[in-house]
Amino acid sequence: MGDGTPSEDARAEAVVSLTGVYKVYELGQPVPVLDDLSLTLAEGSYTAIMGPSGSGKSTLLNLIGCLDAPTAGIVEIDGRDVTTLSEDERATVRGEKIGFVFQTFNLLPRLSSLENVALPLVFRGVAREERRDRAAELLERVGLEDRMDHRPTELSGGQRQRVAVARALVNRPTIVLADEPTGSLDSETSGQILDLLDRVHAAGNTVLLVTHERTVAERAERIVHVLDGTVESVEELGGRRTASANDRWT
C-alpha cells in the first residue's frame, strides 16, 4: 500500500486490478453472478460500465469498493490483494482510498444532510469544525446549500442522490465508484453531478461509473460492457481529457 504520495512518473499504473474474479451467492442453491471477470483501472482513468440489469455491475463495484470478497480470484487495490484482508482491514482501505455512491444511496435516516456527508470524516478522526466545513462545501457543490439540515425523508429522490455523491467525495478519495449516480435526476442536475465527477477525474483521481445511459457513459474515456458477469467488450472513447494532479476539486 502506498503512503499517499503521488506516483513520480506519469506512466499510468493500475490502481484497481481484478483477475479471474468469480462471485457466487449461496441462496439454498448457488447463484453465479461474476464469472471469470478481469478488469484493470489505470491510475487517473475514467471508466463507465454498462450492461443489462442483473449482469453483475453492482456486485463488481462492491468488490472493488472492499465491501465484499469474491468467491474466487484476486482483487488488488494499489497493488495490494484485498481479498486476503480481514473485514476491518478492508474497511480501512475503503476509508482511505474509496468514495462510493450507492445505487440505493444508503443515507442514514436520522441524520441531516450535513451529518450524513460528514460521517466518513468522523471515522477518520477529523475535527468537528473541519467536518462541518468540508461537508457544507460539498453540499454547496451539489446545489444543496439550503438543504443541509434536512433529513433524507425530507428530500426528493434526486436531492438524496446528491447528498450521497457529496458524502462519497468528502474524504477526497483517490478512487470514486458511482453506481447510477444520475439514475433518477433531471438532465440539469445530472449534468451538475457529471461535471463534479469530471473535476474529480481532472484532479488525477480514478473514476468508475455505472450507468444505463449511453450519453452519461460517453463522459468517460472508455466503456466496459458487462454481460452475464463478465466483460463482453471494451470501447475506447479516446483520451479527450488530460488529468492534472494540481487541479484540486475540493
Ligand SMILES: Nc1ncnc2c1ncn2[C@@H]1O[C@H](COP(=O)(O)OP(=O)(O)OP(=O)(O)O)[C@@H](O)[C@H]1O
Ligand atoms: N446478496 C445477494 N444475494 C443473492 N443474489 C444476489 C445478491 N446480490 C445480487 N444478487 C444477484 O446477482 C445478480 C447481479 O446483481 P447486481 O446487483 O450486481 O446487478 P446489476 O448489474 O447491478 O443490475 P442493475 O442494473 O439492475 O442494478 C442478480 O441476479 C441478483 O439477483
Ligand SMILES: [Mg+2]
Ligand atoms: Mg446495480
